[in-house]
Amino acid sequence: MKALVVGGGGREHAIAAALARNPETHVFSVMAKRNPGIAHIAKKILLHKETDTGRVLAFAHECGVDYAVIGPEAPLEAGIVDVLEAAGIPCVGPSRAAARLETDKAFCRELMHRYRIPGCPEYRVFHDTDDAVAFVENYDGDLVVKPVGLTGGKGVRIMGEQVDREGAIEYVRSLHGVAVIEERLLGEEFTLQAFADGKSLVPMPLVQDHKRAFEGDTGPNTGGMGSYSMPDHRMPFVKDADYKKALDIMMATIAAMAQEGHPYKGILYGQFMNTANGPKVIEYNARFGDPEAMNVLSLLSSDLGETACGIADGTLCSKAVTFDKKATVCKYLVPEGYPDKPVPGDTVTVGDHTGALLYYANIEERDGRLATLTSRTLAFVGMGDTLEEAQEHAEKAASSVKGNVRYRRDIGTVKLLNQRIAHMKELR
Numbered sequence: 001m002k003a004l005v006v007g008g009g010g011r012e013h014a015i016a017a018a019l020a021r022n023p024e025t026h027v028f029s030v031m032a033k034r035n036p037g038i039a040h041i042a043k044k045i046l047l048h049k050e051t052d053t054g055r056v057l058a059f060a061h062e063c064g065v066d067y068a069v070i071g072p073e074a075p076l077e078a079g080i081v082d083v084l085e086a087a088g089i090p091c092v093g094p095s096r097a098a099a100r101l102e103t104d105k106a107f108c109r110e111l112m113h114r115y116r117i118p119g120c121p122e123y124r125v126f127h128d129t130d131d132a133v134a135f136v137e138n139y140d141g142d143l144v145v146k147p148v149g150l151t152g153g154k155g156v157r158i159m160g161e162q163v164d165r166e167g168a169i170e171y172v173r174s175l176h177g178v179a180v181i182e183e184r185l186l187g188e189e190f191t192l193q194a195f196a197d198g199k200s201l202v203p204m205p206l207v208q209d210h211k212r213a214f215e216g217d218t219g220p221n222t223g224g225m226g227s228y229s230m231p232d233h234r235m236p237f238v239k240d241a242d243y244k245k246a247l248d249i250m251m252a253t254i255a256a257m258a259q260e261g262h263p264y265k266g267i268l269y270g271q272f273m274n275t276a277n278g279p280k281v282i283e284y285n286a287r288f289g290d291p292e293a294m295n296v297l298s299l300l301s302s303d304l305g306e307t308a309c310g311i312a313d314g315t316l317c318s319k320a321v322t323f324d325k326k327a328t329v330c331k332y333l334v335p336e337g338y339p340d341k342p343v344p345g346d347t348v349t350v351g352d353h354t355g356a357l358l359y360y361a362n363i364e365e366r367d368g369r370l371a372t373l374t375s376r377t378l379a380f381v382g383m384g385d386t387l388e389e390a391q392e393h394a395e396k397a398a399s400s401v402k403g404n405v406r407y408r409r410d411i412g413t414v415k416l417l418n419q420r421i422a423h424m425k426e427l428r
Contacts, residue, residue, distance in 0.1 A: 001022075002064055004027075004028045005019070005027060006056060007071025008033055009071065010332070012029075014288075017037070019308075022304075027042045027043065029041075030045070033373070051078040053083040053084075056080060070091060070266070072287065073099070073285065073286060076102075079096040080093070081096065081099075090309075091312065093286070094266045098262040101264070102285045102287075103286070105149075109125065110125070111253070115255075119278075119279055121280050124180070125179075126179050132179050137169065143181055143184055144157070144158050145171055145175075145180075146180045147175050147180075190246075191272070192243075193268070193289065193292060194267070194268050195266075196254055196265055196267070198314055199263070200316055202307075205230075206234055208228060209224045210226050215408050222339045224292075226394075226411035227294075228295070229328045231325055265311055266311060267286070268285075269289050274424065291330045295330050299328060299383070300321075300322075301323060302320060329393070330379055331412070333377045334406060334407065342372075342375065344373050347371055349369075349370070350378070351401060352400050353397035357383075361375070362375035372403070377405055382396075
């Protein structure tokens with residue numbers, strides 16, 4: 001089988017590596033910048049803009065691929081799945097219309113409201129800047145301001161924490177159009193990702209991401225500094241009833257999309273806040289998370305290619321999808337100054353990372369050396385029978401890297417996990 005992977009980040013390196021575990025699967029790649037890890041795996045690569053659907057289709061035909069796995073959200077919004085599938089190339093990824101669950105936050109909230117899907121926070125969609133400003137001025141309490149479109153995980157502003165009321169108003173004005181303003185949810189976040197074939201879901205292990213740039217959950221939001229998962233594939237602050245409710249919410253969303261005439265196929269990523277009253281949907285993503293993909297795909301013990309085919313032809317089977325019962329800890333290294341003023345061009349040297357998997361992200365090879373670019377550089381995933389063991393492997397590998405890069409040492413530590421557990425107990 002020949003598989004095309006669209007995208008060139010750490011998430012896509014994890015996808016390519018998972019596919020390539022089957023020696024009969026040959027990987028091909030389209031990416032805007034050359035990812036050294038993907039380039040090492042792929043039989044052939046095309047360095048090109050991933051949203052150029054016509055060129056991606058031409059490359060797919062040139063390589064004779066059997067199916068495609070779409071990594072980032074931007075090609076989904078550009079309609080890459082519609083173009084490829086119209087040409088007879090099945091995809092792991094939703095159509096442009098179905099991807100609106102991520103690419104149009106107003107659509108997502110209105111869908112949940114229309115079909116009475118639980119877990120939807122109080123929200124308002126504004127099409128007029130002055131109306132939105134007036135709402136913020138008169139709102140009593142904390143709120144969240146979101147652009148309608150894609151933000152790369154960094155476009156949300158919280159009034160009451162990250163910015164004050166004046167800051168929120170300034171941000172609303174900067175959006176110059178539609179904004180979604182929601183109640184601020186309090187609790188602990190967790191991510192539930194699932195394979196979807198338009199009718200059914202097969203869930204993956206729960207993961208918790210760390211968005212804040214610095215240790216202790218301080219600093220600005222990022223695309224994600226790292227993440228962890230537990231050996232039982234759950235989270236100790238997520239009760240069985242919470243998990244069931246979150247999965248039911250995602251199932252109801254899949255059913256609603258089918259009823260809308262846009263069956264959802266691919267990866268459905270549910271970002272939940274576990275509140276005092278149970279899980280609520282922060283947002284949906286229409287693809288694997290980055291870094292969360294690295295956690296779950298490192299654990300995947302079944303054939304990702306077989307699952308991809310099940311997604312494509314609507315025969316997804318939960319019994320055919322298996323994950324190792326281990327903990328994972330993913331730590332991202334980022335260039336100095338990230339995320340506000342990242343310093344590119346610095347040499348990075350990877351030391352002994354025995355015991356951890358290495359995934360390259362926004363990094364390039366220059367004359368035989370690795371150099372930072374302007375986003376997250378590379379990630380290590382440690383695995384173990386316990387969270388402590390997984391964290392030790394990830395920490396040892398991350399600390400081996402030399403160069404003008406940094407990472408969060410607290411991700412995956414028992415101390416930080418216990419803080420999450422204590423916070424949830426306080427709320428309940």
